[in-house]
Amino acid sequence: MKYENPTIRDRLAAEYVLGTMTWRARRRLEAQLKTSPALRAAVSQWEALLSPMASAAAPLTPPRRVWQKIQQRIHGDAKARARTGWWYSLGFWRTATGFALAAVVALGLVVTIPDRLPTAEKTMMVVVMDDMQTKSPAMTVSWEPGGSSSKMLRLRVIGHAEMAPDTAWELWMLPGENRPPVSLGLITTHELQTLQVPAQLVPTIDDAWGLGMTVEPAGGSPSGSPTDQMLYMGQCVKT
Amino acid sequence: MTAPTNDQLANLLSRCALADQRAFAALYEASSAKLFAVAVRITRRRDWAEEVLQESFVKIWHHAGNYDADKSAPMTWMTAIVRNRALDWLRRPREVQTSEDVEAFMASVPDEGPGPEELATLAVQARELWQCMEQLGPDQQRSITLAFFHGLSHGELAKKLDKPLGTVKTWVRRGLERLKQCLEGMKAK
Known part of the structure; x- marks a missing residue:
């Protein structure tokens, strides 16, 4: 591996921090960061070397709405966490025959206990994605339908998933009616994460049939279409 | 404050x-x-x-x-x-990125990094860095500041500076190497 050569490793770390790499090269390097302490050290060193230069910018106060959105995101995440933990503890999932049915049942309960869940009256899109091999829930994705500008998906990976070296997880919108999957971007194995919906998919994602995830080469599918079968898949449910 | x-x-x-x-x-x-x-x-x-x-x-x-x-x-x-x-x-x-988008993006890139007024606000640490930057060749310096401050990729740098990609990559690589040597030299003093 080229990352084992200290000279090349240092050069790649420098270019990563300087910011001249392509998106794909950045993803490849970040995949290596997870497993290579030497590369992490090289990146930290370059960050320390170059970061004083970043202070050569006159401070600029961001608009108030940024802070409000950050607060919403953080509180939203906390609620999503509480809610998912509660669903999961109900133990529906492993015995339920259909995940869509299970989702409806669970969400039906949510609606009947509004006191515990102040956001329950808000309409949400929810996808419970099953691992196609084990047929058990592997990931949940939710977002607020409507709105025309930007849209964030909240993702929760259930259990401790691991990503093989030199691979990437890619999330797909499955439009339905035999139309091909469209990439929503790469995701990580982190338990809680958010993903910005690409602008051109914001108008259509609320009407998608479902979502899927495939394992792709590092950097994502080179062709823009899935290179393998869906590993996780689930249908969108409007609650 | x-x-x-x-x-x-x-x-x-x-x-x-x-x-x-x-x-x-x-x-x-x-x-x-x-x-x-x-x-x-x-x-x-x-x-x-x-x-x-x-x-x-x-x-x-x-x-x-x-x-x-x-x-x-x-x-x-x-x-x-x-x-x-x-x-x-x-x-x-991005699925939809027309050549006009690319042109508009490139046109919005300033020609240089920060000006003297902004540099005057730098912390001591950054001044050391800046002293080292000034020891680089002009092309190396310009490529590194454009990349660092304005997030240009190798390809965008080549376009902006109107030079072949290989030339620009070499400027960046050599510039970074010299910068590191210079900074490490300062720390050792």
């Missing part, structure tokens, strides 16, 4: 790791203007910079526990998060 010290910021980060909302608000108050400037500089669009800042602070909140005061200064750690988000935002694969 006096700039918060590293210790103050590190303390706020450690309280964020314990889910202290007030500490997070104070951290935002103390650092968001600097970090927003970094994001605007790279994305060159206020709306994008707002998204980048928002995502960065959500990440800072969730990952505050990973911050290690022995390894990096708090602003270095937070700046790296913002810079990485901003660069990913710029480089993200």
Whole structure:
């Protein structure tokens, strides 16, 4: 591996921090960061070397709405966490025959206990994605339908998933009616994460049939279409 | 307003790791203007910079526990998060990117890095860095400042400077090597 050569490793770390790499090269390097302490050290060193230069910018106060959105995101995440933990503890999932049915049942309960869940009256899109091999829930994705500008998906990976070296997880919108999957971007194995919906998919994602995830080469599918079968898949449910 | 010290910021980060909302608000108050400037500089669009800042602070909140005061200064750690988000935002694969989009983007890139007034505001640490930058050849210096301040990729640099990709890559690589040698030399003194 080229990352084992200290000279090349240092050069790649420098270019990563300087910011001249392509998106794909950045993803490849970040995949290596997870497993290579030497590369992490090289990146930290370059960050320390170059970061004083970043202070050569006159401070600029961001608009108030940024802070409000950050607060919403953080509180939203906390609620999503509480809610998912509660669903999961109900133990529906492993015995339920259909995940869509299970989702409806669970969400039906949510609606009947509004006191515990102040956001329950808000309409949400929810996808419970099953691992196609084990047929058990592997990931949940939710977002607020409507709105025309930007849209964030909240993702929760259930259990401790691991990503093989030199691979990437890619999330797909499955439009339905035999139309091909469209990439929503790469995701990580982190338990809680958010993903910005690409602008051109914001108008259509609320009407998608479902979502899927495939394992792709590092950097994502080179062709823009899935290179393998869906590993996780689930249908969108409007609650 | 006096700039918060590293210790103050590190303390706020450690309280964020314990889910202290007030500490997070104070951290935002103390650092968001600097970090927003970094994001605007790279994305060159206020709306994008707002998204980048928002995502960065959500990440800072969730990952505050990973911050290690022995390894990096708090602003270095937070700046790296913002810079990485901003660069990913710029480089993200977009299905619809016309040649006009690319032209408009390139036209919005200033010709140089920061001017003398901005450099005058630099901390001592940054002045050392700047002294080393000045020892680079003009082409190396220009490529590195354009890349660092405005988030240009190798390909965009080649376009901006109207030079072959290989030439620009060499300038960047040699420039970075010399910069590191110079800085390490200063530290050793």
